[in-house]
Amino acid sequence: MEQAELHSVTPHLVCEGAAAALEFYGKAFNASEIMRMPGKEGRLMHAAMQIGDSVVMLADDFPEYGGLGPKALKGSPVTLHLKVANVDASYAQALAAGAQSRMEPADMFWGDRYAQVTDPFGHHWALAQHIRDMSQEEMLAAMQQSQPPCE
Numbered sequence: 001m002e003q004a005e006l007h008s009v010t011p012h013l014v015c016e017g018a019a020a021a022l023e024f025y026g027k028a029f030n031a032s033e034i035m036r037m038p039g040k041e042g043r044l045m046h047a048a049m050q051i052g053d054s055v056v057m058l059a060d061d062f063p064e065y066g067g068l069g070p071k072a073l074k075g076s077p078v079t080l081h082l083k084v085a086n087v088d089a090s091y092a093q094a095l096a097a098g099a100q101s102r103m104e105p106a107d108m109f110w111g112d113r114y115a116q117v118t119d120p121f122g123h124h125w126a127l128a129q130h131i132r133d134m135s136q137e138e139m140l141a142a143m144q145q146s147q148p149p150c151e
């Protein structure tokens with residue numbers, strides 16, 4: 001993998017079952033596998049995939065080295081934000097692949113159609129489709145009249 005393929009920030013996910021995660025991300029988010037580096041005991045030491053114009057790296061859990069995923073940690077405070085062309089279609093595709101809904105698609109006060117899912121490996125994904133440009137003042141006014149997006 002060449003340096004030019006990476007953006008300034010590249011997520012590196014730890015998954016219990018990274019090989020299965022590569023397959024899931026292909027089905028859910030149209031990810032294409034770039035590479036995988038198998039390690040001992042059948043676990044993946046490192047893998048990379050392309051989602052849209054971004055690279056996401058991943059590896060299996062390696063608790064003996066402090067590498068724990070969301071399942072071992074009983075959750076994740078991180079949400080990966082995925083810009084998509086059609087939130088409703090992307091949300092349905094992710095659910096059909098095995099993701100769980102966190103928030104159904106809705107038009108949001110900041111000008112996006114937006115939804116959230118959790119993948120089978122415990123990672124949270126936000127799906128966002130820009131539907132209208134808004135000034136900061138318009139967003140603030142709309143926020144005052146809206147309900148929180150997640151409970």
